[in-house]
Amino acid sequence: MVFLTFLDYLGVFVFAMSGLLTASGKKLDLFGGFIIAFVTALGGGTLRDLLLNVDISWIIKPNYVYMVIAGVIFALAFKKVLNRIRKTMFLFDTIGISLFTILGVQKALEHDTPLAIAVIFGLITATFGGVIRDILSTEIPLIFRKEIYATACLIGAISFVVLHHYDINETVNLILSGSLIAIIRTIAVIKKLGLPVLNDKI
């Protein structure tokens, strides 16, 4: 599926941009910014491939690395503009996580993991890049603290696994479950929904 590959590369490109923008203002130098962009874009997929014991995607397809480099250059060149069009960035970012979730679930299912484990792989692929990004910046990972981000991925991953179990056509499933993630996240951000925070009571 050419379109899927295109979306995958787009996701890497967008995540690299968002990584670079996050790195700015933290007194990181260019190299640090590039590393943050790299792990934001490819860290989740790398952990997924390590755990599944398959070839790391960016080692066998260096195109992924070139997309990161392109994303970094683009973000450096158009930083001011990008900071102004946060809403467009949010759109790309949401497409990115929706797609990464489904691709992670798919890759796990291809390697015959149990269904519940495939769901976890969707989550890892979509969220772990951001987790490493935050750890490298010595911040408590954002997705542990707010946004419904991970919950949206979780619901979409479960949806994909269930529809897959009932032999729904993969492309249809991808579109349905991916859209579900994008819609839930968008609604959550608009309505400022969040998960309950753990405290003395809960």
Add this chain to the structure above:
Amino acid sequence: MVFLTFLDYLGVFVFAMSGLLTASGKKLDLFGGFIIAFVTALGGGTLRDLLLNVDISWIIKPNYVYMVIAGVIFALAFKKVLNRIRKTMFLFDTIGISLFTILGVQKALEHDTPLAIAVIFGLITATFGGVIRDILSTEIPLIFRKEIYATACLIGAISFVVLHHYDINETVNLILSGSLIAIIRTIAVIKKLGLPVLNDKI
């Protein structure tokens, strides 16, 4: 050995509880709490399996994941009680690390690592979950700073490797070396023993 499997699951359950309790009060949401519980319980074993290049235990046995979920739910439901019975928790926790140490050494020996390396795998399995937990909360890992925790695991792991070398029955060895860890840790906590802290003099 059914009893060993039972203890292993119990260890995961207890570590998940302790991870969730640690996460509380750090302004993490439910998802963050679950991730902290997951890595506390399964992080050490995951790194061990990655380094040994064997199948990740929780991927092929999803029961481990269900034990984490059960531990999280249990901890959420009985938080107040659990915070009151810290001593019981300490007991479970000590059983957990004793067992994780020995299981880590065993798994390494099964894959024919040198004896010194098997000892390191015992340490990794028992301590690394807590290390990732602390890094995700952006704290310097607890076991690098206090408690004789890791030292107890080290001594027990060496004991297991030595007795294994002299062909002592595995079950006897497990009980002896595991108890050694539990006893050293308990004495250390009661007597408030710690390793020397690195400073200008040492």
Add this chain to the structure above:
Amino acid sequence: MVFLTFLDYLGVFVFAMSGLLTASGKKLDLFGGFIIAFVTALGGGTLRDLLLNVDISWIIKPNYVYMVIAGVIFALAFKKVLNRIRKTMFLFDTIGISLFTILGVQKALEHDTPLAIAVIFGLITATFGGVIRDILSTEIPLIFRKEIYATACLIGAISFVVLHHYDINETVNLILSGSLIAIIRTIAVIKKLGLPVLNDKI
């Protein structure tokens, strides 16, 4: 090549010393100091081997672990002297990163990665140990913030890959590209050169 193996062990020894010295003054105990020394010396190579899906070097050659232990003991015994001869330490450290970079590139090329990917493996091998060291101490990794360190490794790695592509003798290539890294880093430190820091303008 006996000389190469000697340099490799020396690099591990020196990195372990520098890890231990970094750990001092952070209120870490002996165990914590040892772990920091271990990951500083062997963390980069471990990640490289994990990603390439080959046996982890220190598991099959425990000599690496013994070099770490030796480095820790040496650093503890001669801490005062070592703190006084920072320049000598810098020399060893520079030899270490130069060598680790080239060894990382070589190992990747042996496993037929694309050339651009081999360059990344040189960087990972040379820098990742320091990155984990800083994360474990909850600091933003040093090499993301200052020094031309990583850039020197990058240039040397590219040099090695290009000369390798043109079938230059490996030993000659090692000496040329390795020296290039050492020279660039030394000049950068003497002249206090750094990469531009990411901020609102760049």
